[in-house]
Amino acid sequence: MYQIDFSKPVHIHFIGIGGISMSALARLLASRGFTISGSDWHESDLTKELEASGIRVDIGQRSSNITNDIDLVVYTAAVHSDNEEFCAAQTQGIPLMPRSVLLGQIMKQYPHSVGIAGTHGKTTTTSLLSVLLLAGDLDPTITVGGVLDLIGGNLRIGSSDYFVAEACEYTNTFLSLYPTDVIVLNVEEDHLDFFKDINDIRASFAKYVALVPEDGTAYVNGEIEDYASLFGDAACRVASYGILDGTVSLENPSSPYTYAAANVTYDNHGCGSFDFIAEGKFLGRVQLGVIGRHNVSNALPSIALALNYGVSMETITAALPTFTGTRRRFEYKGTLGGITIYDDYAHHPTEIKATLTSAKCGQKRTVTVFQPHTYTRTKALLSEFADALSLSDVVVLAKIYAARETDTLGVSSKTLADEIAKKGKEVYCFESFDEIENFLLQFCEDGDLLITMGAGDIVNVGENLLGI
Numbered sequence: 001m002y003q004i005d006f007s008k009p010v011h012i013h014f015i016g017i018g019g020i021s022m023s024a025l026a027r028l029l030a031s032r033g034f035t036i037s038g039s040d041w042h043e044s045d046l047t048k049e050l051e052a053s054g055i056r057v058d059i060g061q062r063s064s065n066i067t068n069d070i071d072l073v074v075y076t077a078a079v080h081s082d083n084e085e086f087c088a089a090q091t092q093g094i095p096l097m098p099r100s101v102l103l104g105q106i107m108k109q110y111p112h113s114v115g116i117a118g119t120h121g122k123t124t125t126t127s128l129l130s131v132l133l134l135a136g137d138l139d140p141t142i143t144v145g146g147v148l149d150l151i152g153g154n155l156r157i158g159s160s161d162y163f164v165a166e167a168c169e170y171t172n173t174f175l176s177l178y179p180t181d182v183i184v185l186n187v188e189e190d191h192l193d194f195f196k197d198i199n200d201i202r203a204s205f206a207k208y209v210a211l212v213p214e215d216g217t218a219y220v221n222g223e224i225e226d227y228a229s230l231f232g233d234a235a236c237r238v239a240s241y242g243i244l245d246g247t248v249s250l251e252n253p254s255s256p257y258t259y260a261a262a263n264v265t266y267d268n269h270g271c272g273s274f275d276f277i278a279e280g281k282f283l284g285r286v287q288l289g290v291i292g293r294h295n296v297s298n299a300l301p302s303i304a305l306a307l308n309y310g311v312s313m314e315t316i317t318a319a320l321p322t323f324t325g326t327r328r329r330f331e332y333k334g335t336l337g338g339i340t341i342y343d344d345y346a347h348h349p350t351e352i353k354a355t356l357t358s359a360k361c362g363q364k365r366t367v368t369v370f371q372p373h374t375y376t377r378t379k380a381l382l383s384e385f386a387d388a389l390s391l392s393d394v395v396v397l398a399k400i401y402a403a404r405e406t407d408t409l410g411v412s413s414k415t416l417a418d419e420i421a422k423k424g425k426e427v428y429c430f431e432s433f434d435e436i437e438n439f440l441l442q443f444c445e446d447g448d449l450l451i452t453m454g455a456g457d458i459v460n461v462g463e464n465l466l467g468i
Contacts, residue, residue, distance in 0.1 A: 002072055002095035004105050006032065010071035014038035015085050017057055018047045019076060021166070024143040024155035025102055030055060031157050039065050039085060049153070063088035070094055074102050077171045078404045100173030103143075107163055108178040110141070114305065115167035115177050117208055118185025118221075119201075120351045121298050122166040124290070125185060128302040128323060130156070130164055135319035136311030138162050146345070150323075162309070167208065169201065170194060174208050180216045181308075182209060183301040184231075187224050190348055193376035193405065202230055212236035217308065219301035222257045241300040243274075243293065250275060250282040259304040261286075261296050270358050272296040276303055276313075284313045289324045292358030330355055330451075334466040338446030341462045347373040347455035349384035355453070356391035364447035368392035369436060369461055371454030372400040372413055379411040386419035392451075394443075395420055395427040396436060401456030433461050440465065 004010075014026050017038025023046045030036045030053065039058040040047055047057045058065045066073065066088035073089040076099045080086070089096055107113040116126045123146040131150060133140045140162035144154050167174035167182070170191045187205045188198070195201045209218045214235045220227050222240035231238050239258040248254075248262035253275075255262070261274035262282075270291035276283050286303070288295055303316055325331060333341045342359075346352045352370075359366055370389060372378040378385065378400055389395045397413040417429040430436045440461075444450055452462040 001101060002097055004072070004102075006109060009033040009035065011035040011037070011069055012072045012074060013066065013070045013085075013089075015061060015073060015075040015079050015083065016040055017050060017055075018042070018044050019078075020046070020145050020154050021103075021143065022074070022076060022099060023047075023050055025074070025099065025106070026050060026055060027053065027155050028106065028141070028143070028157060037065075037070070046154075061085050066092060066094065068092065072097055074099055077173065098173065098176070100168075100176040103165060104176040104178050107165065110163035111161040111180070112309065113163040113165070113177075113179050114181050114183070115165060115174060115179035115208075116183045116185070117167040117169060117174055117205065118183070119169070119188040119190045120346075120348050121185040121294065122168070123345075124295065124325070125183060125298040125302055126164060126166050127325075128295075128299055128320075129183075129305060131319050131323045132302055132306035132311055132316055133162060133164065133309065135315050136306060136309070138309060138311070140164050169204055169208070172204055172207075175204070175211070177208075177211065179212055181305060182212055182216075182218045183305065184209065184218060184220045184224070185298065185301075186221055186350070187230075188348070188350060189381065190377065192380040193374065206230050206233070209234045209236070209238070217305075219259070219304055221297065221301075239304065241297075241304060243296055243300075244277075248275070248277075250277075253277045253280060253282055255280065259300050261300055264293070264296055266291075276300075278304065278307065283307075284317050286317055287321045289321045291330065292354055294354040294358070330358070333452075333462045334468065336465055337444075339444045339448045339450050341450045341452070341466060343452045343459045343462050345455055346453050347377070349381055349388040352385070352388035352453065353391060355451070356388070359449060359451065364445065365393040366391075366449045366451065367394045367396065367440070367444060369396040369398065369440070369450070369452045369458060371398040371452075371456045371458035372416060373455040374403050375400055375405050375407065375409045375411050378416060379409050382411070382416060382419055385416055386423060389416075389420055390423045390425050393426070395425060396439065397427065397429045398433065398436060398454070398458055398461075399431060401454065401458075403456070433464070436461055437464055 018040035037056040063084045139158040139160040141158040142156040143165045209231045216236045222242035241259040242257040244262045260277040264274040273287040420427040
């Protein structure tokens with residue numbers, strides 16, 4: 001595999017440069033003096049930002065974009081071997097590198113590199129940790145899979161030894177990374193177009209944790225089934241975290257977890273506060289600015305890692321309430337005729353349950369507009385999706401967002417609608433966003449909570465209604 005010499009910048013071309021991760025890596029390398037170019041199928045805010053910074057972006061992926069002055073071509077898992085630019089690079093003998101390998105080579109340059117992994121929750125946890133490291137003046141470099149207003153986007157370029165990044169398990173890409181510390185949020189069924197089953201996924205996460213060196217730490221959710229055995233072969237320290245139910249005495253707190261949240265309460269907005277316990281000692285009361293039990297869980301490893309990097313508990317407790325989320329993570333979009341509109345990136349049943357359980361805002365009804373993401377995920381988790389969406393009072397389904405897939409596997413949004421209807425829920429299914437928007441304008445009432453949900457472009461529905 002091609003090894004980048006970071007002291008000798010070259011010309012790197014990105015196939016799919018408009019992706020949230022690819023755009024961040026492109027800008028990071030550009031800041032180090034590399035010549036960067038790239039292509040994407042569609043223009044977007046990210047491609048416009050790249051062009052504004054002086055990076056050449058071609059809209060459309062054509063062989064002619066691969067010029068003879070390019071030294072390396074980087075591509076994502078969504079790029080197939082018949083892609084024109086991929087083929088052109090092969091023909092011209094230009095080295096090709098997966099995005100994950102590039103991220104790994106960048107990570108290797110930092111003495112303290114954190115990889116945040118899990119089936120879901122990565123972006124929020126990466127953001128939480130970033131807030132704490134910034135508050136502690138550690139000046140980290142950060143790549144996040146969303147837009148974090150605190151850093152003005154999806155990338156922050158620091159000048160210290162600290163690097164924070166999301167680590168995705170899809171196609172085992174996180175096994176190309178070089179983390180010195182990791183967070184493992186959860187290990188659940190997903191990406192079954194690649195993994196065989198849950199055991200295959202668990203084995204992959206075990207290999208990921210095994211990458212951490214002996215002097216590093218893996219912060220692991222203690223609710224992961226048999227986590228001690230799963231990560232037992234790791235050379236590093238394995239520290240668990242979790243939420244304690246009931247009332248816990250702070251004089252001599254007992255916990256099965258290395259780090260724990262005790263005596264959890266929620267304010268009128270659903271934001272949690274809790275007593276933070278580390279290795280049997282009470283360290284302080286924490287107030288969050290994000291809603292739900294799942295974010296209490298996400299905060300725990302972020303706090304633990306920040307403490308171990310030298311950030312004081314006083315700084316942590318002051319910083320956490322200021323973080324109110326990243327864009328597309330239960331993001332308030334606006335109000336229309338008394339209808340409150342939120343948008344959420346949730347596209348896995350566990351995420352959907354967490355969001356809908358947390359949406360306790362006193363509205364008359366919750367109306368969820370969901371766009372299933374990929375045929376494989378929808379078919380494999382059909383029953384789980386139906387259960388999770390049934391937490392909403394009304395469900396509106398858009399067509400499945402195919403992403404990288406071409407085979408429908410005989411499943412559609414109508415299939416999911418039928419499963420939801422069996423549970424006695426009010427459910428509607430439409431072919432186009434225009435139909436959905438027209439329906440919502442007639443159906444929704446003053447006091448309703450309307451949530452657009454999914455990893456595709458469903459966010460456009462709420463924004464179109466609001467005219468933003």
